[in-house]
Amino acid sequence: MPAPGLSPLQSGLPAAAAGLGAHVLARALSAGVEAAADAPPGTVPDTAPGVVPEAVPAPPVRAGLPSAPVHPFKAPQAAPAAVPAEVPAPELPASEAPVPEVAAAPAAVAPLERILRGPSGLGTAGLSLARREEAPAPSPSAGGGAPAVGSPIPGLYHHPIPEPDPVRVEEVSRRIKAWAEDEVDLYPDDWEDEFDGFVVGRYMVGCHPDAPTVDHLMVATRLMVAENAVDDVYCEDHGGSPVGLGGRLLLAHTALDPLHTTKEYRPAWAESLYADAPRRSYRSAMEYFLRLATPSQADRFRHDMARLHLGYLAEASWAETDHVPEVWEYLSMRQFNNFRPCPTITDTVGGYELPADLHAQPAMQRVIALAGNATTIVNDLYSYTKELASPGLHLNLPVVIARREDLPIKEAYLKAVEVHNELMHEFESEAAALAAACPVPSVSRFLRGVAAWVDGNHHWHQTNTYRYSLPDFW
Amino acid sequence: MPAPGLSPLQSGLPAAAAGLGAHVLARALSAGVEAAADAPPGTVPDTAPGVVPEAVPAPPVRAGLPSAPVHPFKAPQAAPAAVPAEVPAPELPASEAPVPEVAAAPAAVAPLERILRGPSGLGTAGLSLARREEAPAPSPSAGGGAPAVGSPIPGLYHHPIPEPDPVRVEEVSRRIKAWAEDEVDLYPDDWEDEFDGFVVGRYMVGCHPDAPTVDHLMVATRLMVAENAVDDVYCEDHGGSPVGLGGRLLLAHTALDPLHTTKEYRPAWAESLYADAPRRSYRSAMEYFLRLATPSQADRFRHDMARLHLGYLAEASWAETDHVPEVWEYLSMRQFNNFRPCPTITDTVGGYELPADLHAQPAMQRVIALAGNATTIVNDLYSYTKELASPGLHLNLPVVIARREDLPIKEAYLKAVEVHNELMHEFESEAAALAAACPVPSVSRFLRGVAAWVDGNHHWHQTNTYRYSLPDFW
Numbered sequence: 014m015p016a017p018g019l020s021p022l023q024s025g026l027p028a029a030a031a032g033l034g035a036h037v038l039a040r041a042l043s044a045g046v047e048a049a050a051d052a053p054p055g056t057v058p059d060t061a062p063g064v065v066p067e068a069v070p071a072p073p074v075r076a077g078l079p080s081a082p083v084h085p086f087k088a089p090q091a092a093p094a095a096v097p098a099e100v101p102a103p104e105l106p107a108s109e110a111p112v113p114e115v116a117a118a119p120a121a122v123a124p125l126e127r128i129l130r131g132p133s134g135l136g137t138a139g140l141s142l143a144r145r146e147e148a149p150a151p152s153p154s155a156g157g158g159a160p161a162v163g164s165p166i167p168g169l170y171h172h173p174i175p176e177p178d179p180v181r182v183e184e185v186s187r188r189i190k191a192w193a194e195d196e197v198d199l200y201p202d203d204w205e206d207e208f209d210g211f212v213v214g215r216y217m218v219g220c221h222p223d224a225p226t227v228d229h230l231m232v233a234t235r236l237m238v239a240e241n242a243v244d245d246v247y248c249e250d251h252g253g254s255p256v257g258l259g260g261r262l263l264l265a266h267t268a269l270d271p272l273h274t275t276k277e278y279r280p281a282w283a284e285s286l287y288a289d290a291p292r293r294s295y296r297s298a299m300e301y302f303l304r305l306a307t308p309s310q311a312d313r314f315r316h317d318m319a320r321l322h323l324g325y326l327a328e329a330s331w332a333e334t335d336h337v338p339e340v341w342e343y344l345s346m347r348q349f350n351n352f353r354p355c356p357t358i359t360d361t362v363g364g365y366e367l368p369a370d371l372h373a374q375p376a377m378q379r380v381i382a383l384a385g386n387a388t389t390i391v392n393d394l395y396s397y398t399k400e401l402a403s404p405g406l407h408l409n410l411p412v413v414i415a416r417r418e419d420l421p422i423k424e425a426y427l428k429a430v431e432v433h434n435e436l437m438h439e440f441e442s443e444a445a446a447l448a449a450a451c452p453v454p455s456v457s458r459f460l461r462g463v464a465a466w467v468d469g470n471h472h473w474h475q476t477n478t479y480r481y482s483l484p485d486f487w
Numbered sequence: 488m489p490a491p492g493l494s495p496l497q498s499g500l501p502a503a504a505a506g507l508g509a510h511v512l513a514r515a516l517s518a519g520v521e522a523a524a525d526a527p528p529g530t531v532p533d534t535a536p537g538v539v540p541e542a543v544p545a546p547p548v549r550a551g552l553p554s555a556p557v558h559p560f561k562a563p564q565a566a567p568a569a570v571p572a573e574v575p576a577p578e579l580p581a582s583e584a585p586v587p588e589v590a591a592a593p594a595a596v597a598p599l600e601r602i603l604r605g606p607s608g609l610g611t612a613g614l615s616l617a618r619r620e621e622a623p624a625p626s627p628s629a630g631g632g633a634p635a636v637g638s639p640i641p642g643l644y645h646h647p648i649p650e651p652d653p654v655r656v657e658e659v660s661r662r663i664k665a666w667a668e669d670e671v672d673l674y675p676d677d678w679e680d681e682f683d684g685f686v687v688g689r690y691m692v693g694c695h696p697d698a699p700t701v702d703h704l705m706v707a708t709r710l711m712v713a714e715n716a717v718d719d720v721y722c723e724d725h726g727g728s729p730v731g732l733g734g735r736l737l738l739a740h741t742a743l744d745p746l747h748t749t750k751e752y753r754p755a756w757a758e759s760l761y762a763d764a765p766r767r768s769y770r771s772a773m774e775y776f777l778r779l780a781t782p783s784q785a786d787r788f789r790h791d792m793a794r795l796h797l798g799y800l801a802e803a804s805w806a807e808t809d810h811v812p813e814v815w816e817y818l819s820m821r822q823f824n825n826f827r828p829c830p831t832i833t834d835t836v837g838g839y840e841l842p843a844d845l846h847a848q849p850a851m852q853r854v855i856a857l858a859g860n861a862t863t864i865v866n867d868l869y870s871y872t873k874e875l876a877s878p879g880l881h882l883n884l885p886v887v888i889a890r891r892e893d894l895p896i897k898e899a900y901l902k903a904v905e906v907h908n909e910l911m912h913e914f915e916s917e918a919a920a921l922a923a924a925c926p927v928p929s930v931s932r933f934l935r936g937v938a939a940w941v942d943g944n945h946h947w948h949q950t951n952t953y954r955y956s957l958p959d960f961w
Contacts, residue, residue, distance in 0.1 A: 256804075256807070256808060257804045257805075257807070257808050257810065258804060259733070259797075259800035259801040259802075259803055259804030259805075260801045260804045260805050260810065260812070260816070260820070261804075262797070262800075262801070263797050263798065263800070263801035263819065263820055263823060264801075264816065264819055266797060266823075267819050267822075270794070272815070272818065272819050272822055273822065273853050273856040273857050273860060273913075274815065274818045274819075274822075274860065274906075274910070275906050275909045275910065275913075276909070277906075278814055278815040278818055278906075279815075281813065281814075281815040282815045282818075282819060285815070285816075307844075307847075308844065308847035308848050308849060308852075309843055309844050309847040311847065312790070312843075312846075312847040312852075315790070316786070316789070316790040316793065319790065319793035319794055319797055320744070320793055322797055323733075323736070323737050323740060323793055323796055323797060323800075324737065326733035326736075326737070326797075326800045327733040327734045327736070327737035327738075328733075329733055330730075330731050330732060330733030330734045330735075331731075331733075331734050333730070333731070334730060334731050336731070336734065338734070339755065340752055340755075341746070341748065341752040341753075341755040341756045341759070342734070342738065342759075344746065344748045344752055344756075345737065345738055345741050345746050345748075345756060346734070346737055348741075348746055348747065348748075349737060349740075368844075369783055369786075369843035369844055369847065370781075370782065370783050370842075370843055372786075373781075373782035373783040373785065373786040373843065374782050375782060378782075378786075379747050382746075382747040383747050386747060386748065432749050432751075432752075435749045435750070436748070436749065439747075439749075
């Protein structure tokens with residue numbers, strides 16, 4: 014007999030969805046699964062989408078310097094390239110954006126053409142929050158060297174998006190720079206160009222088309238900058254090293270997941286959170302995040318950040334011992350050293366909550382992991398040439414495939430594209446199946462938010478030509 | 488305006504509790520917060536508490552060999568000591584055990600006497616699942632050298648418990664050995680004594696007095712053995728090293744938090760989970776755990792294990808660089824390299840669920856962290872002399888206090904006892920406040936489950952005299 018008043022153990026999706034109340038499901042079924050982008054009551058008051066409250070001219074968004082980003086949060090480095098044209102294509106506010114109808118590919122279409130055509134598969138039409146562009150597909154068989162600057166990787170399955178709303182981009186760019194300089198003292202003066210080149214405002218506006226306000230966008234943007242700072246300063250180019258990294262990352266992690274200790278020792282810990290830029294930025298970004306996030310959303314984020322830090326430490330341990338992992342080992346590490354913490358806050362940034370019991374479902378965990386893995390391999394592919402140019406052996410998927418499977422690097426790169434594409438297709442089909450199996454509005458919107466993040470992430474990589482250029486493999 | 492059908496963002500305990508349904512709260516308030524220990528329907532059928540299904544004589548539980556456990560999951564090592572008398576004091580099944588009334592200490596009682604008297608403080612009477620023994624308090628002022636073998640640390644605030652149910656201990660001991668040898672091939676033949684000396688069956692029966700069946704106890708026991716194996720083989724004595732640890736721990740972590748990758752690379756990963764004893768035991772223990780746990784409980788456990796692995800890696804990075812951390816740094820690391828994954832599965836082992844939204848509340852997170860920190864410092868204190876005898880500098884709280892605060896080791900040890908006591912008192916007062924603020928049955932039972940784990944953990948450390956002996960500081 015179950016104990017009176019205790020929650021029975023639930024093991025499946027139907028039970029978890031039922032726990033949300035039958036009325037939610039009934040409403041979802043009768044009204045469809047569409048969701049508006051309005052902020053719920055109780056969140057920080059802010060501007061309406063696309064409306065900037067203060068008429069302060071935003072600093073020009075410099076298109077940045079290139080980098081050698083083996084990490085998802087990599088800051089740009091030295092080595093100039095062409096500035097991409099900023100095309101101000103005002104985006105519809107998310108709440109007004111029509112859900113695109115994407116034609117399913119005919120069964121007879123050749124695989125590559127199907128891939129280049131854009132999203133397909135049962136149920137994927139609903140997996141977009143924003144209008145997806147019908148961009149002309151680059152031809153992988155055109156030959157003649159590397160694709161044009163700013164082109165997508167030939168053969169890479171992806172969904173073009175419109176240029177992120179320039180009004181929002183300007184305002185987020187202005188605010189994030191003020192935060193970095195005035196609130197957390199993020200960088201010395203000579204790193205300012207790198208910060209600007211990260212173009213993080215454009216990145217986050219593109220990834221969160223349904224954010225109800227700029228304040229919501231700022232939550233994502235601060236965390237992205239903070240994650241980038243930790244990776245840069247502790248792990249990589251700005252003084253980082255594999256040696257002692259475990260201690261540094263753990264102490265930084267306490268800015269997200271606080272220490273509970275005695276009265277005597279607590280003050281020294283609290284003071285330590287101001288000791289360097291990584292900790293200052295983690296602490297502050299988390300404080301802002303907690304103003305909008307529920308406790309369960311905060312717990313989810315902490316978990317994803319613990320995963321990220323484990324991933325950094327695995328990669329560092331291999332660097333320290335000059336170990337080239339097997340491909341499956343590399344893919345395991347990269348599931349942790351991964352963009353995952355960014356798409357999984359899509360509901361907080363969108364002003365709603367995917368309930369914890371639905372987030373924890375194995376089907377949802379699988380969808381999130383697949384999406385994170387696809388976005389992270391996008392990073393490996395776009396940053397490949399920069400990593401070639403940097404000293405030492407930078408692990409990325411093409412390099413690991415070439416070394417471990419004894420393939421020419423061009424073949425290895427193209428195989429890595431196929432790995433990405435399989436992960437993307439698997440993400441989309443599993444997301445569609447989950448949306449059909451669990452017609453709860455927050456589930457559908459969350460899945461579309463993750464898909465929007467995937468698309469926005471690709472767009473940023475494709476168009477950030479100061480950071481990325483493509484190899485000559487076609 | 489909130490979007491129709493979306494879950495509003497909840498920020499506080501009342502909202503989260505209300506989300507469980509007003510009827511639950513009302514029932515809790517009208518019926519009290521007591522909960523029976525019966526298993527809910529749908530769990531694995533098993534024996535009733537205290538009833539062993541098969542009349543197979545259990546192998547004798549050897550009281551083990553001592554060890555140098557800087558880690559909570561440390562296996563015993565060589566160096567004989569006296570065998571403690573096994574006092575078979577049959578315990579009442581948890582469902583019949585009266586909730587003890589524990590007298591609050593008069594305000595005028597001297598602090599030390601109050602500490603030695605047992606549980607105190609508003610609301611702590613309900614923070615016990617099992618009968619607590621009224622053991623004679625050891626006098627810290629008796630002088631004359633080290634306390635008797637098997638005595639508690641003088642001045643250590645703790646709650647004695649009865650000897651764990653010997654019928655259950657025998658059955659769990661029999662089953663865990665069969666699992667270790669037949670299912671996961673845990674150790675070579677010459678490690679058998681160490682395994683027996685861990686006395687893990689007695690440990691887990693003592694920590695989970697409300698487990699409805701032996702199957703539930705086995706879930707906790709397998710995970711404890713697996714965690715111990717990972718620590719031993721990867722981090723410590725049996726071939727472990729700080730070098731390359733990040734890669735090893737991450738790959739082991741995928742046995743808990745699986746890889747989602749392409750069809751080509753998945754089989755090699757799946758096969759890797761059988762490659763060594765740590766991964767075999769993680770994989771199998773997790774598989775059994777998932778049969779009883781809800782998805783949210785599994786997510787919680789994965790998060791705690793990611794924390795644990797981060798803690799291992801921080802400690803390893805300090806060992807590699809011969810860094811002696813500041814006391815607050817050590818306490819930060821020890822909040823991660825911590826028993827936490829063990830008490831937080833108390834609801835799964837008890838056959839009920841603390842809802843995810845209540846688990847994530849900051850007040851609950853604080854209680855869990857404080858309890859975990861207190862139990863982990865118990866390990867530092869009981870293992871102190873063994874660590875002194877082992878090669879190299881083993882970090883533990885007394886050693887770090889002595890080094891960083893320039894104190895004689897005796898004073899540092901006694902200060903570490905005070906650190907523990909403050910954490911215990913803080914745990915108990917915060918748990919009592921939370922139980923009062925959130926009178927939901929699963930919250931009260933979970934808090935009592937954590938408290939029972941704290942008491943059982945102390946009992947195991949105190950009585951495991953093959954592993955532990957006390958210094959001569961009184």
